[in-house]
Amino acid sequence: xxxxxxYILAMLSxxxxxxxxxxxxxxxxxxxxxxxxxxxxxxYLMLNAQFLFAVHxxxxxxxxxxxxxxxxxxxxxxxxxxxxxxxxARVAAVSxxxxxxxxxxxxxxxxxxxxxxxxxxxxxLVRHVGLKLYNEYMMPFEVSALLFLTAMVGAVKLGRKExxxx
Amino acid sequence: MALFLEFVIAGLLCIGLFAxxxxxxxxMERKVSAYMQIRLGPNRVGPKGALQTLADxxxxxxxxxxxxxxxxxxxxxxxxxxxxxxxxLLLAPIxxxxxxxxxxxxxxxxxxxxxxxxxxxxxxLAGWASNNKYxxxxxxxSGAQIVSYELSAGLSIIAIVVLTGSxxxxxxxxSQADGWWIFKGxxxxxxxxxxxxxxxxxxxxxxxxxxxxxxxxxxxxxxxxYSGMKFALFFxxxxxxxxxxxxxxxxxxxxxxxxxHIGNWEGFNRIMDYIPSSVWFFGKTFFLIFVIMxxxxxxxxxxxxxxxxxxxxxxxxxxxxNVLLITLVAILGWHF
Numbered sequence: 001x002x003x004x005x006x007y008i009l010a011m012l013s014x015x016x017x018x019x020x021x022x023x024x025x026x027x028x029x030x031x032x033x034x035x036x037x038x039x040x041x042x043x044y045l046m047l048n049a050q051f052l053f054a055v056h057x058x059x060x061x062x063x064x065x066x067x068x069x070x071x072x073x074x075x076x077x078x079x080x081x082x083x084x085x086x087x088x089a090r091v092a093a094v095s096x097x098x099x100x101x102x103x104x105x106x107x108x109x110x111x112x113x114x115x116x117x118x119x120x121x122x123x124x125l126v127r128h129v130g131l132k133l134y135n136e137y138m139m140p141f142e143v144s145a146l147l148f149l150t151a152m153v154g155a156v157k158l159g160r161k162e163x164x165x166x
Numbered sequence: 167m168a169l170f171l172e173f174v175i176a177g178l179l180c181i182g183l184f185a186x187x188x189x190x191x192x193x194m195e196r197k198v199s200a201y202m203q204i205r206l207g208p209n210r211v212g213p214k215g216a217l218q219t220l221a222d223x224x225x226x227x228x229x230x231x232x233x234x235x236x237x238x239x240x241x242x243x244x245x246x247x248x249x250x251x252x253x254x255l256l257l258a259p260i261x262x263x264x265x266x267x268x269x270x271x272x273x274x275x276x277x278x279x280x281x282x283x284x285x286x287x288x289x290x291l292a293g294w295a296s297n298n299k300y301x302x303x304x305x306x307x308s309g310a311q312i313v314s315y316e317l318s319a320g321l322s323i324i325a326i327v328v329l330t331g332s333x334x335x336x337x338x339x340x341s342q343a344d345g346w347w348i349f350k351g352x353x354x355x356x357x358x359x360x361x362x363x364x365x366x367x368x369x370x371x372x373x374x375x376x377x378x379x380x381x382x383x384x385x386x387x388x389x390x391x392y393s394g395m396k397f398a399l400f401f402x403x404x405x406x407x408x409x410x411x412x413x414x415x416x417x418x419x420x421x422x423x424x425x426x427h428i429g430n431w432e433g434f435n436r437i438m439d440y441i442p443s444s445v446w447f448f449g450k451t452f453f454l455i456f457v458i459m460x461x462x463x464x465x466x467x468x469x470x471x472x473x474x475x476x477x478x479x480x481x482x483x484x485x486x487x488n489v490l491l492i493t494l495v496a497i498l499g500w501h502f
Contacts, residue, residue: 027294031241034287054276062283066290066313073294073302126273126333 002046009046013039026072030065037061051126176268180257184406191405192219194452195459202463229394234297237391241295246392246399249288253406255281259335260413263423263444267336274335275323278414279316282369285407286312289371292400293388304387307377307470312369314477319365321485325358325492326418329501335417342421345428350501354491359419361485366411367458368473370404374465375473412454416447423447 016036023029037060044053085093133141193208193216200207208215233242259274261267271277286309293305327333329351330341341347347355368375379387389400416422423443427435468476495501 025238027238027241031291050271050273051276054273054280057280058276058283061287062280062316063313066283066286066309069287069290069294070306070309073290073306 006043006046009039009042013043027069030068030072033068034061034065037065048125051129180254183257184254184402187409188402188405189219189223191409191455192222192401194455195405195462198456198459199463202460223398226398227395231394231396232391234391236297238295238297241291242391243396245288245292245295246396246403248291249285249403250399252281252284252288253403253410255284256407256410260410261335261339261417261422262447263442266423266444270334270336273333275327275333275338275414275418278410279320279323282407282411283312283316285369285403288403289388292392296388296391298391300385300390301388304377304379304384304390307384308371308388310470311371311375311377311473314474315365315368315375315481318361318477318481318485319369321482321489322358322362322365323414323418325354325485325489328489328492328496329355331496335422339417339422339424342424343427344430346419346421346424346426347501348419351492352495352501354488354495355419357484357488358492359415361481361488362415362418363454363457364481365477366415367461368477370407370411370458372404372408372458373462374467376467377470377473408455408458409451412458413447413451415454416450420450421446422450 013036016032016039019032020029020036023032037056041053041056041061044050044056196218197207197215199205208218211217211221233239256278258269259267259271259277261270289308289312290305293301293303293308296302326338326347329347330338332338332341342350344350348359351358371377371379377387379389384390389397392400423446425435425438425441425443425446427438
Protein backbone atom coordinates (compact mmCIF):
# COMPACT_ATOMS: atom_id res chain seq x y z
CA UNK A 1 0.00 0.00 0.00
CA UNK A 2 2.73 2.47 0.95
CA UNK A 3 5.12 1.69 -1.89
CA UNK A 4 2.99 3.11 -4.75
CA UNK A 5 2.25 6.19 -2.61
CA UNK A 6 5.97 6.63 -2.06
CA TYR A 7 6.71 6.40 -5.77
CA ILE A 8 3.99 8.89 -6.66
CA LEU A 9 5.21 11.32 -3.99
CA ALA A 10 8.83 10.90 -5.03
CA MET A 11 8.02 11.53 -8.68
CA LEU A 12 6.02 14.59 -7.75
CA SER A 13 8.81 16.01 -5.61
CA UNK A 14 11.41 15.50 -8.33
CA UNK A 15 9.08 17.01 -10.93
CA UNK A 16 8.34 20.07 -8.74
CA UNK A 17 12.01 20.54 -7.91
CA UNK A 18 12.87 20.48 -11.61
CA UNK A 19 10.08 22.92 -12.41
CA UNK A 20 11.46 25.36 -9.83
CA UNK A 21 14.54 25.70 -12.02
CA UNK A 22 12.81 25.45 -15.39
CA UNK A 23 9.75 27.69 -14.84
CA UNK A 24 10.05 31.01 -16.65
CA UNK A 25 8.17 33.24 -14.24
CA UNK A 26 9.68 33.71 -10.76
CA UNK A 27 6.26 33.46 -9.11
CA UNK A 28 5.71 30.07 -10.74
CA UNK A 29 9.09 28.93 -9.43
CA UNK A 30 8.11 29.85 -5.90
CA UNK A 31 4.79 28.03 -6.24
CA UNK A 32 6.54 24.90 -7.50
CA UNK A 33 8.88 25.20 -4.51
CA UNK A 34 5.84 25.28 -2.21
CA UNK A 35 4.43 22.20 -3.91
CA UNK A 36 7.83 20.54 -3.55
CA UNK A 37 7.84 21.28 0.19
CA UNK A 38 4.42 19.71 0.44
CA UNK A 39 5.55 16.51 -1.18
CA UNK A 40 8.55 16.41 1.19
CA UNK A 41 6.14 16.90 4.09
CA UNK A 42 4.25 13.92 2.68
CA UNK A 43 7.46 11.88 2.89
CA TYR A 44 7.81 12.85 6.55
CA LEU A 45 4.27 11.68 7.16
CA MET A 46 5.04 8.35 5.52
CA LEU A 47 8.04 7.95 7.84
CA ASN A 48 5.60 8.44 10.75
CA ALA A 49 7.29 11.75 11.67
CA GLN A 50 4.08 13.69 12.15
CA PHE A 51 5.63 16.45 14.20
CA LEU A 52 8.24 17.15 11.54
CA PHE A 53 5.45 17.11 8.93
CA ALA A 54 3.52 19.87 10.68
CA VAL A 55 6.56 21.96 11.53
CA HIS A 56 7.87 21.65 7.98
CA UNK A 57 4.58 22.98 6.59
CA UNK A 58 4.32 25.79 9.16
CA UNK A 59 7.89 27.01 8.73
CA UNK A 60 8.56 26.49 5.03
CA UNK A 61 5.26 26.49 3.17
CA UNK A 62 3.49 28.80 5.61
CA UNK A 63 6.06 31.39 6.60
CA UNK A 64 9.24 31.45 4.51
CA UNK A 65 7.56 30.87 1.17
CA UNK A 66 4.99 33.56 1.88
CA UNK A 67 7.84 36.01 2.43
CA UNK A 68 9.39 34.83 -0.86
CA UNK A 69 6.08 35.40 -2.64
CA UNK A 70 5.81 38.84 -1.07
CA UNK A 71 9.24 39.94 -2.20
CA UNK A 72 8.85 38.56 -5.71
CA UNK A 73 5.39 40.06 -6.19
CA UNK A 74 6.57 43.45 -4.94
CA UNK A 75 9.69 43.46 -7.10
CA UNK A 76 7.53 42.62 -10.14
CA UNK A 77 10.27 40.64 -11.87
CA UNK A 78 9.67 39.67 -15.47
CA UNK A 79 11.57 38.43 -18.48
CA UNK A 80 12.59 41.85 -19.80
CA UNK A 81 14.15 43.05 -16.57
CA UNK A 82 16.01 39.81 -15.91
CA UNK A 83 19.78 40.29 -16.26
CA UNK A 84 21.35 38.19 -19.03
CA UNK A 85 24.65 36.59 -18.13
CA UNK A 86 27.41 36.10 -20.69
CA UNK A 87 27.94 32.70 -22.38
CA UNK A 88 31.13 31.94 -20.42
CA ALA A 89 29.39 32.55 -17.09
CA ARG A 90 26.51 30.28 -18.09
CA VAL A 91 28.79 27.47 -19.24
CA ALA A 92 30.81 27.78 -16.03
CA ALA A 93 27.64 27.67 -13.91
CA VAL A 94 26.28 24.60 -15.68
CA SER A 95 29.57 22.71 -15.47
CA UNK A 96 30.14 23.44 -11.77
CA UNK A 97 26.58 22.47 -10.91
CA UNK A 98 26.99 19.29 -12.98
CA UNK A 99 30.23 18.43 -11.17
CA UNK A 100 28.56 18.98 -7.81
CA UNK A 101 25.74 16.70 -8.91
CA UNK A 102 28.27 14.02 -9.91
CA UNK A 103 30.00 14.22 -6.52
CA UNK A 104 26.69 13.99 -4.68
CA UNK A 105 25.63 11.05 -6.82
CA UNK A 106 28.90 9.26 -6.09
CA UNK A 107 28.51 9.90 -2.36
CA UNK A 108 24.94 8.64 -2.30
CA UNK A 109 25.74 5.61 -4.47
CA UNK A 110 28.38 4.29 -2.08
CA UNK A 111 26.23 4.89 1.01
CA UNK A 112 24.89 1.93 2.96
CA UNK A 113 21.10 1.79 2.80
CA UNK A 114 19.63 1.87 6.32
CA UNK A 115 16.16 0.45 6.68
CA UNK A 116 14.52 1.61 9.89
CA UNK A 117 11.09 0.62 11.05
CA UNK A 118 9.82 4.05 12.03
CA UNK A 119 6.27 2.96 12.73
CA UNK A 120 7.16 1.09 15.90
CA UNK A 121 9.80 3.26 17.57
CA UNK A 122 7.92 6.55 17.50
CA UNK A 123 11.06 8.39 16.40
CA UNK A 124 9.24 11.31 14.84
CA LEU A 125 6.69 11.91 17.57
CA VAL A 126 6.72 15.07 19.67
CA ARG A 127 7.87 13.37 22.86
CA HIS A 128 10.92 11.87 21.20
CA VAL A 129 11.91 15.08 19.41
CA GLY A 130 11.51 17.08 22.62
CA LEU A 131 13.58 14.68 24.72
CA LYS A 132 16.39 14.65 22.15
CA LEU A 133 16.31 18.42 21.77
CA TYR A 134 16.37 19.21 25.49
CA ASN A 135 18.82 16.50 26.54
CA GLU A 136 21.43 15.84 23.90
CA TYR A 137 21.20 19.05 21.90
CA MET A 138 20.49 21.49 24.71
CA MET A 139 23.50 23.71 24.02
CA PRO A 140 23.03 24.11 20.22
CA PHE A 141 19.33 24.71 20.80
CA GLU A 142 19.98 27.56 23.24
CA VAL A 143 22.69 29.07 21.06
CA SER A 144 20.40 29.08 18.03
CA ALA A 145 17.72 30.78 20.13
CA LEU A 146 20.26 33.50 20.92
CA LEU A 147 21.05 33.75 17.22
CA PHE A 148 17.39 34.36 16.41
CA LEU A 149 17.20 37.02 19.10
CA THR A 150 20.17 38.77 17.55
CA ALA A 151 18.52 38.63 14.14
CA MET A 152 15.35 40.11 15.60
CA VAL A 153 17.22 42.96 17.28
CA GLY A 154 19.03 43.61 14.02
CA ALA A 155 15.79 43.72 12.05
CA VAL A 156 14.24 46.16 14.52
CA LYS A 157 17.35 48.35 14.38
CA LEU A 158 17.30 48.40 10.57
CA GLY A 159 13.58 48.92 10.36
CA ARG A 160 13.40 51.80 12.80
CA LYS A 161 13.23 55.27 11.37
CA GLU A 162 16.23 57.43 12.18
CA UNK A 163 15.55 59.86 15.00
CA UNK A 164 15.13 63.35 13.58
CA UNK A 165 18.21 65.49 14.13
CA UNK A 166 17.34 68.48 16.21
CA MET B 167 -12.36 -1.90 -0.87
CA ALA B 168 -13.93 -1.11 2.49
CA LEU B 169 -11.27 1.55 3.03
CA PHE B 170 -12.05 3.08 -0.34
CA LEU B 171 -15.77 3.13 0.46
CA GLU B 172 -14.96 4.83 3.76
CA PHE B 173 -13.03 7.55 1.92
CA VAL B 174 -15.90 8.11 -0.47
CA ILE B 175 -18.45 8.41 2.35
CA ALA B 176 -16.20 10.77 4.33
CA GLY B 177 -15.63 12.92 1.25
CA LEU B 178 -19.33 13.13 0.46
CA LEU B 179 -20.11 14.06 4.06
CA CYS B 180 -17.47 16.80 4.00
CA ILE B 181 -18.85 18.27 0.78
CA GLY B 182 -22.39 18.07 2.15
CA LEU B 183 -21.31 19.80 5.35
CA PHE B 184 -19.64 22.52 3.26
CA ALA B 185 -22.76 23.18 1.25
CA UNK B 186 -25.06 23.25 4.27
CA UNK B 187 -22.69 25.38 6.37
CA UNK B 188 -22.29 27.85 3.52
CA UNK B 189 -26.04 28.28 3.17
CA UNK B 190 -26.66 28.49 6.93
CA UNK B 191 -23.80 30.83 7.80
CA UNK B 192 -24.50 33.35 5.06
CA UNK B 193 -28.15 33.48 6.07
CA MET B 194 -27.13 33.77 9.73
CA GLU B 195 -24.77 36.65 8.96
CA ARG B 196 -27.52 38.53 7.14
CA LYS B 197 -30.08 37.88 9.84
CA VAL B 198 -27.67 38.88 12.63
CA SER B 199 -26.71 42.07 10.84
CA ALA B 200 -30.38 42.84 10.24
CA TYR B 201 -31.16 42.27 13.91
CA MET B 202 -28.31 44.56 15.01
CA GLN B 203 -29.44 47.31 12.64
CA ILE B 204 -33.15 46.88 13.48
CA ARG B 205 -34.05 45.64 10.01
CA LEU B 206 -35.85 42.51 8.86
CA GLY B 207 -33.13 41.09 6.65
CA PRO B 208 -33.93 38.63 3.84
CA ASN B 209 -37.66 37.80 4.12
CA ARG B 210 -38.96 37.12 0.61
CA VAL B 211 -37.63 33.73 -0.57
CA GLY B 212 -38.99 30.83 1.46
CA PRO B 213 -40.33 31.00 5.01
CA LYS B 214 -38.80 34.08 6.69
CA GLY B 215 -36.22 34.28 3.89
CA ALA B 216 -34.68 30.90 4.72
CA LEU B 217 -34.08 30.02 1.07
CA GLN B 218 -32.46 33.33 0.16
CA THR B 219 -28.90 31.96 0.07
CA LEU B 220 -30.02 29.02 -2.07
CA ALA B 221 -31.38 31.49 -4.61
CA ASP B 222 -28.18 33.52 -4.46
CA UNK B 223 -26.10 30.39 -5.02
CA UNK B 224 -28.19 29.51 -8.08
CA UNK B 225 -27.61 33.02 -9.41
CA UNK B 226 -23.85 32.73 -8.88
CA UNK B 227 -23.80 29.29 -10.53
CA UNK B 228 -25.45 30.59 -13.67
CA UNK B 229 -23.21 33.64 -13.98
CA UNK B 230 -20.32 33.77 -16.42
CA UNK B 231 -16.87 33.32 -14.88
CA UNK B 232 -14.68 35.98 -16.47
CA UNK B 233 -10.91 35.86 -16.67
CA UNK B 234 -9.44 39.33 -17.22
CA UNK B 235 -7.02 39.87 -20.09
CA UNK B 236 -3.44 40.02 -18.87
CA UNK B 237 -4.17 37.75 -15.93
CA UNK B 238 -2.13 34.65 -15.33
CA UNK B 239 -4.87 32.32 -16.55
CA UNK B 240 -3.78 29.13 -14.82
CA UNK B 241 -3.05 30.65 -11.40
CA UNK B 242 -6.16 32.83 -11.59
CA UNK B 243 -8.34 29.75 -11.99
CA UNK B 244 -6.32 27.71 -9.52
CA UNK B 245 -6.55 30.13 -6.58
CA UNK B 246 -10.21 29.52 -5.56
CA UNK B 247 -9.59 25.78 -5.54
CA UNK B 248 -6.48 26.17 -3.39
CA UNK B 249 -8.59 28.16 -0.94
CA UNK B 250 -11.26 25.44 -0.89
CA UNK B 251 -8.79 22.56 -0.53
CA UNK B 252 -7.02 24.35 2.32
CA UNK B 253 -10.28 24.69 4.20
CA UNK B 254 -11.35 21.13 3.44
CA LEU B 255 -8.12 19.71 4.86
CA LEU B 256 -8.90 21.46 8.13
CA LEU B 257 -12.02 19.35 8.66
CA ALA B 258 -9.99 16.16 9.15
CA PRO B 259 -9.09 16.40 12.85
CA ILE B 260 -12.26 18.10 14.11
CA UNK B 261 -14.47 15.93 16.35
CA UNK B 262 -18.08 16.81 15.64
CA UNK B 263 -19.40 14.57 18.38
CA UNK B 264 -18.17 11.94 20.79
CA UNK B 265 -16.07 9.50 18.73
CA UNK B 266 -16.96 11.23 15.45
CA UNK B 267 -13.63 12.31 14.05
CA UNK B 268 -12.05 11.63 10.68
CA UNK B 269 -8.40 11.56 11.71
CA UNK B 270 -7.27 11.51 15.34
CA UNK B 271 -3.71 12.62 14.59
CA UNK B 272 -1.44 12.97 17.62
CA UNK B 273 -0.40 16.50 16.66
CA UNK B 274 -3.96 17.72 16.00
CA UNK B 275 -3.60 21.39 16.93
CA UNK B 276 -0.23 21.71 15.17
CA UNK B 277 -1.79 20.21 12.05
CA UNK B 278 -4.52 22.82 12.22
CA UNK B 279 -2.16 25.74 12.56
CA UNK B 280 -0.02 24.31 9.76
CA UNK B 281 -2.85 23.90 7.30
CA UNK B 282 -4.59 27.15 8.17
CA UNK B 283 -1.40 29.03 7.31
CA UNK B 284 -2.01 27.98 3.71
CA UNK B 285 -4.99 30.29 3.32
CA UNK B 286 -2.58 33.13 2.73
CA UNK B 287 -1.07 31.39 -0.30
CA UNK B 288 -4.41 31.21 -2.08
CA UNK B 289 -5.10 34.87 -1.32
CA UNK B 290 -1.68 35.97 -2.56
CA LEU B 291 -2.17 33.84 -5.68
CA ALA B 292 -5.56 35.35 -6.39
CA GLY B 293 -4.29 38.87 -5.85
CA TRP B 294 -1.21 38.50 -7.98
CA ALA B 295 -2.75 36.51 -10.82
CA SER B 296 -5.59 39.02 -11.31
CA ASN B 297 -3.12 41.61 -12.63
CA ASN B 298 -5.02 44.39 -10.90
CA LYS B 299 -3.59 46.91 -8.47
CA TYR B 300 -6.50 46.66 -6.05
CA UNK B 301 -6.23 42.89 -5.98
CA UNK B 302 -2.49 42.98 -5.41
CA UNK B 303 -2.75 45.57 -2.62
CA UNK B 304 -5.52 43.62 -0.93
CA UNK B 305 -3.54 40.40 -1.16
CA UNK B 306 -0.42 42.05 0.27
CA UNK B 307 -2.34 43.48 3.18
CA SER B 308 -4.00 40.19 3.82
CA GLY B 309 -0.65 38.41 3.73
CA ALA B 310 0.92 40.79 6.25
CA GLN B 311 -2.14 40.49 8.45
CA ILE B 312 -2.42 36.70 8.42
CA VAL B 313 1.30 36.11 8.93
CA SER B 314 1.41 38.44 11.93
CA TYR B 315 -1.82 37.37 13.63
CA GLU B 316 -0.92 33.72 13.23
CA LEU B 317 1.69 34.27 15.95
CA SER B 318 -0.69 35.25 18.71
CA ALA B 319 -3.25 32.65 17.60
CA GLY B 320 -0.50 30.05 17.86
CA LEU B 321 0.62 31.29 21.27
CA SER B 322 -2.91 31.14 22.68
CA ILE B 323 -3.27 27.59 21.35
CA ILE B 324 0.04 26.75 23.05
CA ALA B 325 -1.40 28.01 26.33
CA ILE B 326 -4.00 25.22 26.29
CA VAL B 327 -1.44 22.71 25.04
CA VAL B 328 0.76 23.53 28.05
CA LEU B 329 -2.16 22.99 30.43
CA THR B 330 -3.19 19.72 28.80
CA GLY B 331 0.30 18.41 28.08
CA SER B 332 -0.78 17.02 24.72
CA UNK B 333 -1.18 18.20 21.13
CA UNK B 334 -3.86 15.67 20.32
CA UNK B 335 -7.37 17.06 20.05
CA UNK B 336 -9.02 14.05 21.68
CA UNK B 337 -6.67 14.40 24.68
CA UNK B 338 -7.44 18.11 24.94
CA UNK B 339 -11.17 17.36 25.05
CA UNK B 340 -10.71 14.48 27.49
CA SER B 341 -8.82 16.79 29.86
CA GLN B 342 -11.96 18.95 30.15
CA ALA B 343 -14.25 16.21 31.44
CA ASP B 344 -14.40 17.80 34.91
CA GLY B 345 -14.80 21.36 33.67
CA TRP B 346 -13.88 23.41 30.62
CA TRP B 347 -10.51 25.19 30.55
CA ILE B 348 -12.19 28.56 30.47
CA PHE B 349 -13.49 27.81 33.99
CA LYS B 350 -10.57 25.75 35.27
CA GLY B 351 -7.71 27.93 34.10
CA UNK B 352 -8.40 31.26 35.81
CA UNK B 353 -7.30 34.58 34.30
CA UNK B 354 -4.47 33.36 32.02
CA UNK B 355 -6.90 31.20 30.03
CA UNK B 356 -9.27 34.15 29.74
CA UNK B 357 -6.43 36.24 28.31
CA UNK B 358 -5.55 33.42 25.93
CA UNK B 359 -9.19 33.14 24.84
CA UNK B 360 -9.52 36.87 24.13
CA UNK B 361 -6.28 36.96 22.13
CA UNK B 362 -7.41 33.83 20.29
CA UNK B 363 -10.72 35.37 19.27
CA UNK B 364 -9.10 38.62 18.14
CA UNK B 365 -6.39 36.78 16.23
CA UNK B 366 -8.74 34.43 14.41
CA UNK B 367 -11.06 37.29 13.50
CA UNK B 368 -8.06 38.92 11.86
CA UNK B 369 -6.90 35.66 10.30
CA UNK B 370 -10.22 35.05 8.62
CA UNK B 371 -10.14 38.61 7.23
CA UNK B 372 -13.32 39.67 8.95
CA UNK B 373 -14.38 43.13 10.05
CA UNK B 374 -13.03 45.02 11.99
CA UNK B 375 -9.89 43.55 10.40
CA UNK B 376 -11.17 43.13 6.82
CA UNK B 377 -8.55 45.41 5.29
CA UNK B 378 -7.88 42.84 2.58
CA UNK B 379 -11.26 43.69 1.08
CA UNK B 380 -11.85 47.17 2.45
CA UNK B 381 -14.43 48.21 -0.12
CA UNK B 382 -14.07 51.93 0.48
CA UNK B 383 -10.43 51.90 -0.62
CA UNK B 384 -9.77 48.67 -2.50
CA UNK B 385 -13.06 47.85 -4.34
CA UNK B 386 -13.19 44.24 -3.19
CA UNK B 387 -9.54 43.49 -2.48
CA UNK B 388 -8.06 40.24 -3.69
CA UNK B 389 -11.29 38.95 -5.27
CA UNK B 390 -12.10 42.10 -7.26
CA UNK B 391 -11.69 40.32 -10.60
CA TYR B 392 -13.54 37.14 -9.65
CA SER B 393 -17.11 36.52 -10.67
CA GLY B 394 -19.66 33.73 -10.70
CA MET B 395 -18.74 30.44 -9.11
CA LYS B 396 -15.06 31.31 -8.63
CA PHE B 397 -16.09 34.22 -6.42
CA ALA B 398 -18.56 31.94 -4.65
CA LEU B 399 -15.77 29.50 -3.81
CA PHE B 400 -13.77 32.26 -2.09
CA PHE B 401 -16.87 33.38 -0.27
CA UNK B 402 -17.68 29.84 0.82
CA UNK B 403 -14.09 29.19 1.95
CA UNK B 404 -14.22 32.34 4.06
CA UNK B 405 -17.40 31.27 5.85
CA UNK B 406 -16.23 27.69 6.37
CA UNK B 407 -13.00 29.11 7.79
CA UNK B 408 -15.01 31.03 10.33
CA UNK B 409 -16.81 27.84 11.29
CA UNK B 410 -13.53 25.98 11.66
CA UNK B 411 -11.74 28.57 13.78
CA UNK B 412 -14.81 28.81 16.02
CA UNK B 413 -14.85 25.01 16.30
CA UNK B 414 -11.18 25.12 17.33
CA UNK B 415 -11.98 27.80 19.90
CA UNK B 416 -14.83 25.68 21.24
CA UNK B 417 -12.56 22.64 21.43
CA UNK B 418 -9.70 24.42 23.18
CA UNK B 419 -11.58 26.59 25.64
CA UNK B 420 -15.11 25.15 25.92
CA UNK B 421 -14.40 21.43 25.78
CA UNK B 422 -15.60 20.59 22.25
CA UNK B 423 -18.36 18.02 22.50
CA UNK B 424 -17.81 17.64 26.27
CA UNK B 425 -21.04 18.44 28.17
CA UNK B 426 -21.04 21.10 30.89
CA HIS B 427 -19.76 19.34 34.00
CA ILE B 428 -19.13 20.81 37.43
CA GLY B 429 -16.42 19.01 39.44
CA ASN B 430 -18.06 16.02 41.12
CA TRP B 431 -21.73 16.96 41.21
CA GLU B 432 -22.87 13.52 40.07
CA GLY B 433 -26.55 14.31 39.55
CA PHE B 434 -26.00 17.53 37.64
CA ASN B 435 -23.35 15.95 35.42
CA ARG B 436 -25.65 13.00 34.70
CA ILE B 437 -28.43 15.31 33.54
CA MET B 438 -26.02 17.24 31.32
CA ASP B 439 -24.89 13.96 29.72
CA TYR B 440 -28.42 13.43 28.36
CA ILE B 441 -27.92 16.27 25.87
CA PRO B 442 -26.22 14.72 22.79
CA SER B 443 -22.56 15.60 22.33
CA SER B 444 -23.10 16.92 18.80
CA VAL B 445 -25.60 19.45 20.19
CA TRP B 446 -22.96 20.65 22.64
CA PHE B 447 -20.35 20.94 19.91
CA PHE B 448 -22.51 22.81 17.44
CA GLY B 449 -24.04 24.96 20.17
CA LYS B 450 -20.65 26.19 21.38
CA THR B 451 -19.36 26.67 17.85
CA PHE B 452 -22.37 28.66 16.73
CA PHE B 453 -22.20 30.78 19.87
CA LEU B 454 -18.60 31.73 18.98
CA ILE B 455 -19.64 32.38 15.38
CA PHE B 456 -22.32 34.71 16.69
CA VAL B 457 -19.70 36.54 18.78
CA ILE B 458 -17.51 37.04 15.70
CA MET B 459 -20.50 38.32 13.70
CA UNK B 460 -21.33 40.61 16.58
CA UNK B 461 -17.80 42.09 16.27
CA UNK B 462 -18.36 42.78 12.61
CA UNK B 463 -21.48 44.81 13.12
CA UNK B 464 -20.19 46.63 16.21
CA UNK B 465 -16.65 47.83 15.59
CA UNK B 466 -15.46 50.18 12.84
CA UNK B 467 -12.67 49.01 10.54
CA UNK B 468 -9.09 49.58 11.69
CA UNK B 469 -6.44 51.31 9.60
CA UNK B 470 -3.59 49.09 8.37
CA UNK B 471 -0.99 50.64 10.70
CA UNK B 472 -3.36 50.38 13.68
CA UNK B 473 -3.92 46.75 12.79
CA UNK B 474 -0.21 45.91 12.71
CA UNK B 475 0.46 47.95 15.86
CA UNK B 476 -2.27 46.08 17.71
CA UNK B 477 -0.63 42.78 16.90
CA UNK B 478 3.06 43.51 17.29
CA UNK B 479 2.97 46.01 20.15
CA UNK B 480 0.07 44.71 22.25
CA UNK B 481 -1.24 41.23 21.46
CA UNK B 482 2.09 39.51 20.85
CA UNK B 483 3.85 40.72 24.04
CA UNK B 484 0.71 40.03 26.07
CA UNK B 485 0.38 36.51 24.75
CA UNK B 486 4.10 35.83 25.26
CA UNK B 487 3.89 36.85 28.93
CA ASN B 488 0.65 34.89 29.16
CA VAL B 489 2.35 31.69 27.99
CA LEU B 490 4.86 32.12 30.84
CA LEU B 491 1.97 32.68 33.30
CA ILE B 492 0.20 29.57 32.03
CA THR B 493 3.38 27.55 32.40
CA LEU B 494 3.60 28.74 36.01
CA VAL B 495 -0.03 27.75 36.59
CA ALA B 496 0.54 24.36 35.01
CA ILE B 497 3.73 23.64 36.97
CA LEU B 498 2.36 24.72 40.34
CA GLY B 499 -0.97 23.03 39.64
CA TRP B 500 -3.07 26.13 40.37
CA HIS B 501 -5.77 25.12 37.93
CA PHE B 502 -8.62 22.95 39.17
